[in-house]
Structures are given as C-alpha cells and as structure tokens.
Amino acid sequence: MDALELIKGRRSIRRYRPEPVERDKVIYCLEAARWAPSAGNRQPWEFIVVTEPETRKRLAEVHRWGRHMAEAPVVVVALADPSRDPSYWQQDLGAAIQNLMLAAYSQGLGTCWIGVSGNPEYEEKFREILGVPSHLRVVAAITLGYPAEAPSKDRRPLDEIVHWERYGRRQ
Template identity: 40%
Template structure:
C-alpha cells in the first residue's frame, strides 16, 4: 500500500492511537524503517540503553495481549514491538537518576520516533504501557538486567479516530518562570499556533454537536 509521506509537523498533528487493524500483512521494509527510527532516537549520553523485541507469531501475540491486562485487540495487530530498557547501563554513568529516570526517558523517545515513522508510512500504531510486568517478561523471556516499558502495536489501520482534545498553548506554556503566562500565545508564535487553536476549536464544536445528538436520542 502506497501512502503520501507527511511532513514531520503534519505527522505529529495527524497521528492517532490505532486499536483496529486490517487483516493485511506488513511489508518488513516498513517494519524495518520503524525500528530504525527507534534506533535513531536521542538518549542520555548516547547510551542507547534500549532493546526492541519484534513479535509476529499469533500465539505469542495472544500471550502479550493477555499480559496487557486482557486487552485482546493487541493480538489483532500483525506486528508487536516490545521496547525494553537496560537501566543498569544508565546507572553506571548517571547513578540513581540514570537508572530511575534517564533509561525511561530514552525508551520513550524511541517509542515516539517509531510511532511517527509508522504513521509516516501509512501504518497505524498504539503505545501500550498497561501490562503485567511478570507476565510480559515470561512471554518474551526478558532477562533480569532488562525492563519492558512499552508495547507498540503495528498494522494497517481499520479506523480513523477523531482528534482528541488538547490543551491550548496558553494553558501549558510559561515564560522565564513557572506560572508566568502570556495571554495571546497564538499571536506571539504566529500562524502555526493559530492553526492549532483553530483545530482545537473545531474539535470542541464537533464534540458539542455529538453530545447534543446523543441527548436527543435519549
């Protein structure tokens, strides 16, 4: 399946968490690009303290879905990528902070890279972090020195989720010190921020219309 490649900012804006997949095989070239995007993620001290476990066998995917607190839709994705960290690697260089924080942040950067690489190739993906640690470890034989942090589902999407509501920039951006807001952030940052604000307003209007229709049905 050939898809238009979106720009980076467009990919960030239009990416969605996909939980329904078409019953189609994935080209391994595309899977390889997704994994390579994870490999190229930034990490503290360039330690790259991550490992990616690729799972395609249906029985194994089912085991992982069960480990993900019985989220059986996970098994419907033709490919799963389990992102693991090696916390002790960061601990050797950065102490407790490296073990508890940096290794997790590093893995998170790799996950986001992979989600965007998937979307950029017309694939759907979802970041799953709700799982039973012991069950997931057993399913893919994770050693004691590694820690599973995320399951990424991957496949061709069979749904087009509506954009979720997001806070506007003026709700989350401070200047020079925490809590110091600028009233019109959209004007300050120019057209891109205006586009974001308009998109949020449109989504809110859509949500209000849906709620009104639901009330009428009742």
C-alpha cells in the same frame, strides 16, 4: 509531510486491518527508533518484534488495556537495559518509542503505545512469555498495523499549558 503535520496526524490505533505489515516497513520503524537521542548516547534500548498470532494473543490476555495486541499484525516490545543508563533510560525509551510511532505513521501504519513497566505483574508476565532476561526492563508494547479506524484527537490549547519564564506567567 512536514514534522508538525506528522506529529499532529498520528493517532492511537486500536483496530487494525488483517493484512500483514511488510518487513521493510517494520525495519524502517526500528531504524527510526534506533536513531533516537539518548543521554550520553548510551542507547539503552532493545526490541522484540512479535508477529506470531499465538504469542500476540498471550500478550493481549495479560494486559488489561492491551487486548488489541491479539489483532495487530505486529507488536514491538521495547526493552531497556538500566545498567547502560541508570538515570535516564525511561526518557531514552520514550524518545525511541515516539520515533518508531512517527516513522510508522509516515509509512501509512497505525500504532498504539501500551505501557508495561508501570505494572510489575504485566512486566513479569511479558518477561516470561518472551524470554526476557532479568537485567532488562519491559517498558512498553507498541502495536503496529494498517489502521481500521481514524479516531479523533483533541489537545488542550497552548495558552493553557505554556508558561513563560516561570510558572503562572502567560503570554
């Protein structure tokens, strides 16, 4: 599968089959995240892999839009160390998470990106549940598992979103 097919095929999955995800597939996804680009190669990321059902349930209870964390066999929580890159850690984590999600799809797994850092209450509760030190930011939770659904995905056409040379100039 070429890169564009991989990108176009990935979906946000919120329903998972109950079977566990093989550890080597989880490692494969984390390896892809580790190789994401980062500003100045500062690599401000760390990850917590959560497979314990009770912990996943507690995380799901905290986040209004993350109830499916209780059912997903794996939740990868992405952390950032802003001291490693105070200006670009958010972009760096975005690249790492995207790599993880594309790698998962290439392995037949589904994912869903659940933002955490935009809500101080969610971030603090995740920090408490997972024992995250105060110098790290809890950026996102990514559910991971075998999909039990195949949602559709629409996109705006290129001619609606692309400007050439300056805003408003269409090709």
